[in-house]
Amino acid sequence: MTDTAVSRPDSAQSPTALAARFGLRPAGQRPTLANYTRQLWSYRHFIASFANAKLVASFTSARLGRLWQVLTPLTNAAIYFVIFGVVLNTRAGIPNFIAYLCTGLFVFTFTQTVVQSGTQSITSNLGLIRALHFPRASLPIAVTLTQFQHLIASIAVLIGIVLVTGEPVTFLWLLAVPALLLQSVFNGGLALAVARLGAKVADLKQIMPFVMRTWMYASGVLYSVDMFADNLPPAVAQLMQLNPLLIYIELVRHALLENAPLASPPTQLWLLGAGWALLAGIGGFVYFWRGEEEYGRG
Amino acid sequence: MAKQTEPIADVNATTSAVDHQRIPTIVVDDVHVIYRVHGASAPGSASMVTSLRRIVSGTRSPNIREVHAVKGVSFTAYRGEAIGLIGSNGSGKSTLLLTIAGLLPVDRGAVYTAGQPSLLGVNAALLNDLSGERNVALGCLAMGMSRAEVRKLTPEIIDFSGINESGEFGSLPMRTYSSGMAARLRFAIAAAKKHDVLLIDEALATGDARFRRRSEERLHELREGAGTVFLVSHSIGTITDTCERTIWLEAGLIRMDGPTQAVVTAYEEYMTK
Structure with missing residues (x-):
């Protein structure tokens, strides 16, 4: 173009050559996967602080403050106890x-x-993203960490419930730890994947509650998992056993409860649980990384 | 188009000459930015019925409009320079900054940068439910500082922002701050780190006179630390105090690029016409 030469009469070099000579890089370029992982690791303190800050911030305006971390699962458990334990007196063939x-x-x-x-x-963090430069994967990972802290509180409540309802304390309880860790990795990958999708398609926020409710019914939360084998065609019931959430729920039930019915044997559950964690963790991370330069745009 | 991209006055020869002592930090090469705006519709076309009809008939939303915000801008910025960006509203100043920060894709042309430019805008919200001090710590960690650095710098940043001058605001949630105080804190956080390129979009406008003087000193330090500072402002005073070079954008094109005094004089003439 002739006009660019006119507006820069003294530069002998083209802008591209000038940029190359001084090692300038195109703005907003995505780092390689290895570099990105390294960057993310060096931001671990930021991720931890951000997760913690979000947890604290979510309670600041409530009068009871962080007490809600325990009160929420406790209230939930109380409601379900009244409905299923007292009003309906559901047993569903489960001890x-x-x-x-x-x-x-x-x-x-x-x-x-x-x-x-x-x-x-x-x-919800566009201001932060546009102002500061950090690996964007920090945000969905921090979300997972925040919720993990909520989980710890609800597990404490759960252990109380399990003890009160007369389950014996066994070494099997320790298995709940790796099971929940596998679930956390799975969740982290899922968070990364939906973060990218949600950044692109705003409608996802409206759709997600329905997806999650459907998933809940498919995960045997409110009724015995035996219902699947009893009421579904065998092929579908088989397919249901691959549901990662059902697997993690079953693993924790297997660890904490003595006589809980399981849809599949424990070994199979562990293998599938680890497989899902690996698949979602790596898949979600790579998928999120591929969109790195797009976050905050538009 | 060829005629339009030429600066009206060729005063930039003195500033943009390739001097071997001067190291470029940003090269903007014939950049075009086009916004595709969704939902920019005529009244009535966003109703539920029309949305449904569009889905059923499979036609794409007719509401996507293109806005050609930057139409072929080229310049080179060097180390230690403070560059003011002026122009009337909607002339593409903020768009250009977002593009340099890598937050908007270019449609044609390219932007090359040394290091990662940091954009400091008025909307750079941190976490409003947290105290100023926690926000400082988070902001610093997000800029890649270590925990030890953060501990060392936090009191300095709080002091610099001056939020404790009107009470112990450092320990109060940011939602209780006035807009000026929040802007000062954000600037203080961003200015705590050495930036290769710092892009400031009207962020200094809300501070009071004392804070403005302090922030101008801080900008001088940043430039001496081999950084480049870009400043978008409608306050000509801020531009002349801070920048020796100014780029005047009008309707997405560079109208003038050169020493601040010359550009500002021409700009003021144009605006009073």
Whole structure:
């Protein structure tokens, strides 16, 4: 173009050559996957502080403050106890239905809240994204960490419920730890994936509650998992056993409750649970990274 | 188009000459930015019935309008320069800053930068439910500082922002701050780090006179630390105090690029016409 030469009469070089000579890079370029992972690791303190800050911020305007972290799962458990334990007196052929129900509910709520706040983790932090430069994956990962802290509180409540309903304390309880860690990795990957989707499609925020409710019914939270084998065609019931949430719920039930019915044997559950965590974790991370330069645009 | 991109006055020869001592930090090469605005519709066309009809008939939303905000801008910025960006409302100043920050894709042309430009805008909201101090810590960590650095710098940043001058605001949630105080805190956080390129979009406008003087000193320090500062402002006073070079944008094109005094004089003439 001739006019660019006119507006820069003294520059002998083209802008591109000038940029190359001084090692300038195109604005908003995405780093390689390895560099991105390294960057993310160096921002671990930011991720931890951000997760913590979000947790604190969510309670600042409430009068009871962080007490709600325990009160929320406790209230939930109380409601379900009144409805299913007292009013309907549901047993569903399960020895300890209340503990069974609460385990499913709390484990499911972990994923549900991660997905819901993960969907908005980019859109609700646009100011931060536009002002400061940090690996954007920090945000959905921080969301997962915040919800993990909520999970710890609800697990404490759950252990209380399990003890009160007369379950024995066994070494199997320790298995709940790796099970929940696998679920956390799975959730992290899921949060990364829905964060990118949610940044692109604003409608996702409206759709997510329905997706999660459907997922809840498919995960045997409110009723015995035996219902799947009894009421569904065998092929579909088989397929249901691959549902990652059902797997994580079953793993925790298997760890905490003595006589809980399982849809599939524990070994299969562990293998599938680890597989899902790996798949979602790596898949979600790579998928999110591929959109890195787009966050905050528009 | 060829005629339009030429600056009216060729005063930039003195500033943009490729001097071997001067190291470029930003090269903007014939950049075009086009916004695609969704939902820019005529009244009535956003109703539920029309949305439904569009989905059923499979036609794409007719409401996407294109706005050609930057129409071929080229310039080079060097280390230690403070560049003012002026122009009437909607002339593409903020769009250009967003593009340099890598937050808007270019449609044609390219932007090359040294390091990662940081954009400091009026909307750079931190977490409003948290105290000023926690926001400082978070902001610093987000800029990649270590925990030790953050501990060391937090009192300095709070002092610089001056939010404690009107009471112990550092420990109060940011939602209780006035807009000026919040803007001062945000600037103080961003200015705590050495930036290769700092882009400031009207962020200094809300501070009072004392804070403005302090922030101008801080900008001088930043430039001496081999950074480049871009300043968008409608306050000509701020531009002349801070920048020695000024770019005047009008309708997405560079109308003039050169020493601040010359550009500002021409700009003021144009605006009073």
